[in-house]
Amino acid sequence: MEHAFHNPDFLWRNPEPRASYDVVIVGGGLHGLSTAYHLAKNHGMRNVAVVERGWLGNGNAVRNTTVVRSNYLREESMPLYEFSLQRWALWREELDFDILFDPRGLLSLAHSTAEANAMKRVVYANRMAGIDGEWLEPADIADFCPIINLSPEIRYPVVGAALQRRGGIARHDAVVFALARAADALGVDLIQGCEVTGFDFDGNRVTGVQTTRGRIGAGKVGLVGAGRTPLLAGMAGFDVPIQSYPLQALVSDILEPVLHCVPMSGMLHVYVSQAHKGELVMGAARDTYHSYAQRGSVQILEHQLQAALELYPIMSRARMLRTWAGIVDVTPTLPRSSGARPWTTCTSTAAGEPGASRRPPAPDGSSPTPSPTVPRTTSTPPSPSIASRPGC
Amino acid sequence: MKRLTNGGRIDRSRPLTFTWNGEPFTGFAGDTLASALLGAGVDVLGRSVTLDRPRGVMSAGLEEATGFAQVTSGGSSEPLVRLTGLPLYEGLSAEGLITRGKLDDHGAAARFDKRYAHCDVLVIGAGPAGLSAALAATRAGVRVILVEADVEVGGALLRDEETIAGARALDWGASVRQSLGLATNTRVLTATIASLLMDQNGVLLAQRIGAHLAAGERGLHPEQRLWHVRARTIILATGALERPIVFPDNDRPGLMLASAARAYLRRQALAPERGVIFTTNDDAYRTALAWHEAGVAVAGIVDVRPAGGGALRQRAIDAGLAVHYESEVVGTVGDERGRLQRVLVRTPTGTITLETDLLAVSGGYEPNLNLHLQLRGATRYDPSIGAAVPAATLPGQWIAGAASGQLTLADALRTGVEAAHGALAGLGRIHTVDRDLPFAADDESREDPPAPSLQVASPDGDETRSFVDLHRDATVAGVQRAVQAGVRHIEHVKRFTLVGTGVEQGRTARTNAASLTAALTGRPAADVGTSGSRPPYEPLTFHLLAGRALGERYEPRRTTALHQLHEANGAIFEVAGQWLRPSRYARVGESPRDTVVRECQAARQRVAIMDASTLGKIDVRGPDAPWFLDQLYVNVISTIPVGRARYSVMCHVDGTILDDGVVMRIAEQQFFVTTSTGHAAAVVDWMEEWLQTEWPAKRVWVTPITEQLATIAIIGPRSREVIAAVAPDVDVSRTEFPFHSVVRNVTAAGIAGSQIARVSFSGELAFEVSVPWHEAPTLWDALLVAGSPHDITPYGLDALQALRIEKGFIIVGQDTEALTTPFDVGLGGLVSQLKDCVGRRSWERPANRRDDRAQLVGFTVVDSHEVVPEGAALTRALGAPPMPIDGHVSSSCWSATLDRSLGLALVRGGRGRIGEVLHAPLLDGRALRVQLVEPVHYDPKGERRHG
């Protein structure tokens, strides 16, 4: 029999929007819910609303592949990811919700010396920051993840792997439910079916948002509408150097357990985990064309399954039960500067106060996004977790 | 159920043996595994996923929510195969399971194929609507593909006994099938499911071929074939699905959709001992009448509606069947194995019990719109059938028959032809109106309107046994809990209760879940909608999507023309993208370091030879070529004289390095551009992107020629002598052939049309000879002969690395990062101040000018001969983490020439830190100390390249 999830008896109220709030957060995804929760919890701000055009989590929050990790390269961002990873481990208790966070180990496979060196570089850097990281030779990989095809005969044999044991997966639906419930309990109004269609300004200051459920006054506005950030910024009258692309994922049928860690191959463009319920959850490269339609191109799925079968022959008869895409906001330089390929980018946009951002962005910052003005906690979930690839 | 002695479409002369859970059984050709099991009296197939309740087959087709099996008779065991879609074959062997499949290791050798097809009209579904649409389109002479999930065409005709144009519906279907089969412009694919709809009418079809055959018949057939179809128009004739009714204990083996019970009777001659019907509509009466006509006892018809005047109902009364109007089934009772024994019926006059072994249930029909919904096609709620119907069609698509919400046979025949005519008009075909189209359905009995979808409240208030989704074990109580928790949106209901998350996407569950939610939240059903549909329609086997592009066919393995010579020479190869390149030529008894030291010494002291064919080579020519290259490279290309070369760098628009290479001018309007191996394709793309999007009017032609020309590098102090020996006609003297010279169309090793250039990636005197690809072995052998007096030595990538690291030459992507500008790696001197180029503007950003950027430096290891691993982080403050990261080692080697361990690193503000000592902590806990030095470790004045 299958593990039965224990959803709580109560999740949230369904309030009518008030006339105004101190803070209006646009977007009820992971960042929006997390921001609202932490504003209420850490900063005592209770007069907060999250406005969501669809249903909570309908964006990338429920479309992602649930990988959580902190093995990123950059010194500047490592502490953020690490802080975040540690929070995941605490959330079950803090949010009193079984989000099924499971640090089962994240294995980044290398297929060439150059790739191995690039991955080792991450391990070295992580260790400097006190983040766990190990290097496994093929024999160790066989022990850690027996289903990987380590034969030297495959087209791109595995030459080694970086392992972050504390990386893992969580149940994404539960994360949405958990954060939303916690925010609601602290008095945050979660307003669903409420699309922001414009912004009101008094001179240079934002005073409210126009929505499909009427105008809502706002002392400050946070924009966390991943996948639609350029549209929202456009409504507020500023440009963001962001391009939006589909990123696809797929799941298999529910299967007996075969995989107990999260192996990823950046070179072959596939990563996979097996959820608690038993389905294989797989992700790959993002699509190469800009789009707001939440679907991608099948050749990416085909290529990704070729890679999967090269590495995991046991998956031959597993079946793709569902596939979908989310829209990720990609800045042209940010992903490269974070050592990842463009398709690995986090979808979050800093919550910008439109008034402030209307000034031309300061030319000296290397961050291309407007700087946050809503006090932004560092506990937002980490961005997608796909192995970086050497640039040679 | 039992097998009747007569009737059905099975072939009683062809019994087939099969194994279920290890036990042998017999069925007939024409059975599905589901019907064969039912016929063999196997009605409990497995236990449910969370509640562990017995479950049986509940449908005869795509609606199936519980009948799944692990099929073990194929090459590899196949999980979660839908029993109602699996034709019985001799030797089939399967195990019952409901939701959790198993994988095994034997699948990799199987064959799964792909085909690509185009057509004018793709008709999906071969029921009456699809058949008439396909026939009309076929007659118009356009290319038609008709797809049917079942193993035979007919759809609802296979279970119904209407007449069309005076013929039995089935015979009509067979005659249409025959005409389609004879037409050369039409292809009919059965056992094929249109699974995934893409934009612009792209469709993925999954066709089961070998997977439906006995082992001995599989031969060379692929198990399955994936069709990529691009259709100019699509007609969705996917029919309607029957909806169950929610009531207490509605999940027992022995409960089945009414249409399925009829299908099993007509197709496989299966019937209960005593059947009962529970319905909200007239269609289920057809099942009762069919049973009655076949001599099967009908214990009662439970109809939620009051009596009416419809013809079907009248026929039931006339046949003497007991009809209970305004009644509901409020419970079921099973035997010790959970199989249905009787049903409890609440009638206006009290609750009665009906003994039965099969309860056929119909909660109405709803359009099967999964494909339409995959692309978010619009729907609206139609209260007359209590379900969503299409509100508009997608561009290039038509929806016909029951899929459009028009449920009668007459409607199906008519809308099928109309859709075909619409599609033909869309294709610009003026169709001649066929006189016999649309066909007339002869049996147009008037039906009474159905009642809306139904959930019967449990009399004792216990809703934990009233199932909404049999596959996921989701109950009314679960939906109630979700709503009490504050859940309003149907997608949250789905995620809270798991309704619709199973293999069959909750095909039969979603409308019941939506109307329950509507009722519980006091909203009209139209406001709640149903959850969206994610592709595919039925699961697609991973291997089917992967096809044959596995192993050696996964990606081309690129080797150079000299590969066999390298192998014979003891080369150890390294993966470099798609290429395989020698990393060293090991001799017996040598350690890897020995080999590299030997190869480097040859290069520095005598002469060494390398296969450089993988380097990217691009021919760029045209009147605007000089101007064009000036735009892409940071230095001036247009002033390179013919016959000379220049090293340069190209940047992204953000000013970061994209690639480096040597550009040679062959003629006024022709350049020979080289790139690094890894960027060969990217540079061509980059050039084309600019030419096609920004400068389409410029006359420049870019031709990648990497695999047209093989290139061999000859390096070292004696290289000039070797070149002179193989190319006696060319004056390669120091004065006549200075550094960065190139000559084309000369003869080398007897090969006319060779190119000789003087370029150096080692700091030594060096030449590169390029010849047509196939001539490379001749050239290589000639060079070895000419070099033998100097003990010419082949060298690989490892030695190349050491040689270029000693010289401080970068490899883009190894010694540069995503944000590295030319200035960061000491190449600022290349940048021309006289012209613009791509990336230049971005260098003006203050962030790109800061002096604490990561900059290229050299380093030597202090007090140790150990080589620092590439990738190692560097810190000024060794201690407990967190340590500050000052940079990292990008290239590192043992330098035989300088007898020390050294390398290159990117260090924050590194240019200003020469002389500083940093620490490189290793994975084993030790740390090495490195001293920062200038990047050029060897021959800083660059004198050696002149020989």
Ligand SMILES: Cc1cc2nc3c(=O)[nH]c(=O)nc-3n(C[C@H](O)[C@H](O)[C@H](O)COP(=O)(O)OP(=O)(O)OC[C@H]3O[C@@H](n4cnc5c(N)ncnc54)[C@H](O)[C@@H]3O)c2cc1C
């Ligand atoms: C296929 C895929 C796989 C991924 N895998 C991983 C992974 O394995 N690990 C990982 O850490 N991350 C992963 N991610 C990324 C992760 O899902 C995102 O980083 C995360 O969801 C971002 O949260 P968010 O709140 O910024 O955006 P979202 O969760 O997308 O939420 C944005 C919300 O804004 C709403 N919105 C937009 N416009 C408006 C408007 N005008 N008015 C009101 N509301 C609006 C949207 O409806 C949406 O609900 C993946 C993403 C995708 C697409």
